[in-house]
Amino acid sequence: MSKNCSIKLENVQQIIDDQEKQQINNRYQGEFYSKNQKLYLSYQDDAEGLDGSQTIIKIDPERERVLLLRQEPAAMKQDFVTGKKQEGYFKTAYGEIKMAVKTKRLEMEISDNAGLIRINYQVFLGGELNAEHHLKINYKIIKENS
Incomplete structure (x- = not known):
């Protein structure tokens, strides 16, 4: 059974060659569900x-x-496992770009009605370190769907 939830994403990224940090905050309405002991x-x-x-x-x-x-038209795959460098990709109008993410820290505070996930990771493009990210995913159950 799925539940309606609010999702808040906060991502602070710093491109390696740039001193300026960029912060992106987005809020979404979505669904939360559990399947095979995964959320x-x-x-x-x-x-x-x-x-x-x-x-x-x-x-x-x-x-x-x-x-x-993330599915088309802006497909992407990022896999976060602490201490590991995982292959991924994202697709643009110009084609698919291979990338890798190395997760430096992954913290989860999960309950039945809310959760907070913090991920600190590095993005590698073409084998080169491109950016540092601090991603925070906050979700809160609004109501159960019948």
Whole structure:
């Protein structure tokens, strides 16, 4: 059974060659559900250039892993596991770009009605360190769907 939830994403990113940090804050209405002992957040991403892409955040508390998947037209895959460098990709109008993320820290505070996930990670493009990110995902159950 899915539940309606509010989702708040805060991402502070610093491009390696740039001294300036960029902060992105977005709020979404989405769904929260559980399947095979994993938790899922699902929402339409209406941020600029994403055109309502369906986004799914798969949370695996037991394995301390978070998987971020976004579908077309701005498809992306980022896989977060503490201390590991995981291959991923994102697609643009110009084609697919291979990337990797190395998770420096992953913290989860999960309950039945709310959750907070903090991920500090590095993005590598073409094998080179491109950016540092501090991502915070906050969700709160609004009501159960019948």
